[in-house]
Amino acid sequence: MKEALHVALLGYGTVGKGVYETIKQHQGRLQKLLGKEVKVVAVLVKNISKHKLSDRSVILTDQYKDIINIQKLDVVIDAIVGIEPAYSFLQQAINRGCHVITANKEMFAHHSKDLHALAKEKGVTVGFEATVAGGIPIIQTLKRLLNANKVQKIEGILNGTSNFILTKMREEKLLFTDALSLAQDLGYAEADPTNDIDGHDAFFKAVILSEVLFGEQPDWGKAVRVGISTIKSEDIAYFQSLGLRFKHVASLQRTNKTVVCTVRPVLVSEAHPLYQVEDVQNAINIEADIVGNISLQGPGAGMFPTASAIIEDIIHIDDKEYGPCFEEESSISESAEQLWIAYGENALLGLPESAEVIKKIADYTWLVKGDSNDNAKFDIRYYQLLGNADSVKAVEKVH
Amino acid sequence: MKEALHVALLGYGTVGKGVYETIKQHQGRLQKLLGKEVKVVAVLVKNISKHKLSDRSVILTDQYKDIINIQKLDVVIDAIVGIEPAYSFLQQAINRGCHVITANKEMFAHHSKDLHALAKEKGVTVGFEATVAGGIPIIQTLKRLLNANKVQKIEGILNGTSNFILTKMREEKLLFTDALSLAQDLGYAEADPTNDIDGHDAFFKAVILSEVLFGEQPDWGKAVRVGISTIKSEDIAYFQSLGLRFKHVASLQRTNKTVVCTVRPVLVSEAHPLYQVEDVQNAINIEADIVGNISLQGPGAGMFPTASAIIEDIIHIDDKEYGPCFEEESSISESAEQLWIAYGENALLGLPESAEVIKKIADYTWLVKGDSNDNAKFDIRYYQLLGNADSVKAVEKVH
Incomplete structure (x- = not known):
């Protein structure tokens, strides 16, 4: 048997504990x-007195130098949050020749290019499956399974907390604030839930996907990012009566020379794969040019789903690097037309000139076809529709 | 630039044409x-006079010897149907040192072990992503992305034709025979649809998945295989009023020392990922021990989805072989309990003793918890339920 693979763990919260336990439990495998x-071999925590490891031979420390100076160290796993000190820690780890694996989306959205470049220079790998959609193997599916395919568009529910809140608001007819409290009580939302409900977290994940898919990031300044806190319970109930559900969807699309990223509440009709993605589930719909549409759904967060992504990355640290092949020219020449639901007494007055009303669905509610480049002209009372036009039936009377 | 990769194509039907066109169209990539x-370099067809290739330098032949004797040949792609002569053809191809890629589920369900063994001996690879669920990369997901995970159970809609028929019977209130005719008119069903509607096709796919997952096949003789031809339109409408949909589901589960395979109509409640899988779509729900449940959905057949799977296999012919690690012991010690819908005036009388009635849902309709090893005792009026017990609400009055 070869010498053991020596792993250090940064952080011992939900994710760190999950990794520690999984490695122990599935050692044979x-x-x-x-x-x-x-x-x-070592675990970095903020406060040593708060933690206790079952195996006393493992170094428990609050000093990164105790870890980076371990003589035999192969892999450093980042299970902490925030850009710093995580980024500096991983730079140091790569510099001394360690593979790194991270679950830290905010850090990785900011520094993936730098870490990849440094890792390439040092001949090590960067695993980041856990940064996007928890246990769903979306990164590896895009990097290793869809190579000949060119992905043109991605639409995903990438934040379990906001999806949970929208689900509870609809199912239990809760106000936004009450659904948020429930999410906090259940441990799904932080004390400060801004990152989740305002779409920052989903945006970071979309940025990471964009680098995998297109080799570049969307323009952070031009990205549309609308949170869910302005969605009213009565609107949720109203659209439910029309067969539509609110979902907080991150979308990425390559158009001429740029990547367009939006994170916003959209309405989804029943036949669409994102419609029945409920509670803390995540899902991603991939539109690729040879295969067509593929969807992946699964647990977007949680102790073991995230640990699973990290452990699978450990298995593949020595693999050949894969990736889609980036093409200079855009594969989408024409700008794809989008469907929207325009809602409100004067909703039609605010439409851009290029928009075309397809049909009236109910009182003050219309199905509209618009130009996807006209996002700025739509305010929050215009919701993009996922699903086809036929899936939205005009109703006589809304109950 | 290295010498070209020389490919021969067996069959020039829908799949063969899709592969030929895709290779031409995406050559740069x-x-x-x-x-x-x-x-x-060559295409094998049954009747030369019926086909014409755009590139005249490609050999078009009805003789396999014209192909197997080509001096420079790297990959043979099997896009024909039936066990023979496909199996013999691929044996010969491997014997002379060619990689093989197949979309032929019936052949591969019967001979995957032999072909894998022969390929290993000759140092070539066998690609078979296209045999199961068309464009959904389920084989590679199981082989390459879920290695540390142990898959415990799989439930899938693996046959697009039967799913299309069930969808149309529900949506358009068609009789089985009329929905089948529609499927035939649209080219989704063969003139002899037996393989699709009786579950043979889905069973072959399940067999192939079983080899990937468990390293062994289910017992063909003990597998439960029930088709969809006995499902009545009024039953579909009745269960729809209860919020349940019929789906033709193939399931694989490893229990002590054996793999249990069933292909049969089940009832699916709305929160389950298979509920909104409609028309010719396929989907697979994977239950793995670290990550939990993951679902994949996409096009299960068709020219370009299937071609996509084959082309992705071409990209990976030289890759390191991956696979889950088979464990001797079963990971499921207790036999998993299943939920069933018992339906009919005397349905409760036919239940096995071990079954437990959870609640009455409507007149003559009960939710029952049963032992999954008791399949034989349930006849077709007992439908397994996918979804949890809470997802089935008792109704006052069925409309």
């Missing part, structure tokens, strides 16, 4: 797959 | 990915 033992 | 041109 990991040994079979890697041909060697996987050994957690 | 394939060259970038493989570092060399991909060149179709």
Whole structure:
């Protein structure tokens, strides 16, 4: 048997604990797959007195130097939050020749290019499956399974907290604030939930996907980012009566020379794969040019789903690097037309000239076809529709 | 640039044409990915006079010897149907050192073990992504992305034709025979639709998945295989009023020492990922021990989805072989309990003793918890339920 793979863990919160426990529990399997033992040799925490590890031979420390100076160290796993000190820690780890694996979306959205470049220089790999959609293997699906395909568009529910809130508001007819409190009580939302409900978290994930898919980031300044806090319970109930559900969707599309990113509440009709994605589930709909549409759905967060993504990254640290092949020219020449629901007494007055009313669905509610480049002209009372026009039936009377 | 990759195509029906066109259309991309041109050098057809290739330098033949004797040949792609002569053809191809890629589920369900063994001996690879669920990369997801995870159960809609028929019977209130005719008119069903509607096709796909997941096949003799031809339109309408949809689901589960395979109509409640999988779509729900549940959905057949799977296999012919690590012991010690809908005036009388009635849902309709090993005791009026017990509400009056 080869010498063990020595792993250090930064952070011992939900994700860190999940990784620690999974490595322990599935040691036999990991040994079979890697041909060697996987050994957690050190764990970095903020406050040593608050934690206790079952294995006393593992170094528990609040000093990163205790970790980076370990003589035999192969992999550093980042399970902390925030840009710093995580970024500096991983730079140091790569510089000394360690593979790194991260679950830290905010850090990685800001520094993926730098970390990839440094890792390439040092001949190590960067695993980041856990940064997007938890246990759904979306990064590896895009990097390793859809190589000949060119992905043209992605639409995803990438934040479990906001999806949970929208689900509860509809199912239990809760106010936004009450659904948020419930999410906080259940541990799904932080004390400060801004990142989740305002779409920052989903945006970071979209940025990471964009780098994988298109080799570049969307323009941060031009991205549309609308949160869910302005959605009213009565609007949710109203659209439910029309067969439509609010979902907080991040979308990425490559148009001429740029990547357009939006994170906003949209309305989804029943036949669309994102319609029944409820509670804390995540899902991603991939539109690729050979295969067509593929959707992946699964747990977007949580102790073991996230640990799963990290452990699978450990299995593949020595693999050949894969990736889609980026083409200079845009594959979408014409700007794709979008469907919208225009809602409100004067909704039609605010439409851009290029928009075309397809049909009236109910009182003060119309289905509209518009130019996807005209986002700025639509305010929050215009919701993009996911699903086709036929899926939205005109109703006689709304109950 | 390295010498071209020389490919021969067996069959020039829908799938064969899709592969031929895709290779032509995306040549630039394939060259970038493989570092060399991909060149179709020969196509095998039954009747030469019926076909015409746009590129006249490609050999069009009805004799396999014309293909197997081509001096420079790297990959043979099987896009024909039926066990023979496909199996013999691929054996010969492997024997002379060619990689093989197949879309032929019936052949591969019967001979995957032999072909894998022969390919290993000869140092070539066998690509078979296209045999299961068309464009959904389920084989590679299981082989390459979920290695540390152990898959415990799979439930899938693996046959687009039967799913289309069930969808139309519900949506358009068609009789089975009329929905089948519609499927035939649209080219979704063969003149002899037996393989699709009786579940043979789905069973072959389940067999292939079982080999990937568990390293062994289910017992063909013990597998439960029930088709959809006995499902009545009025039953579909009745269960729709209860919020349930019929789906033709193939399931695989590893229990002590054996793999249990069933293909049968089940009832699915709305929150389950298979509920909104409609028309010719396929979907697979994977239950794995670390990550939990993941679902994949996409086009299960068709010219370009299937071609996509084959082209992606071409990209990976030289890759390291991956696979889940099979464990001797079963990971499921207790036999998992299943939920069933018992339906009919005397339905409760036919229940096995171990079954437990959870609640009455409507007149003559009960939710029952049963032992999954008791399948044989349930006849077709007992439908397994996918979804949790709470998702089925008792109704006052069925409309």
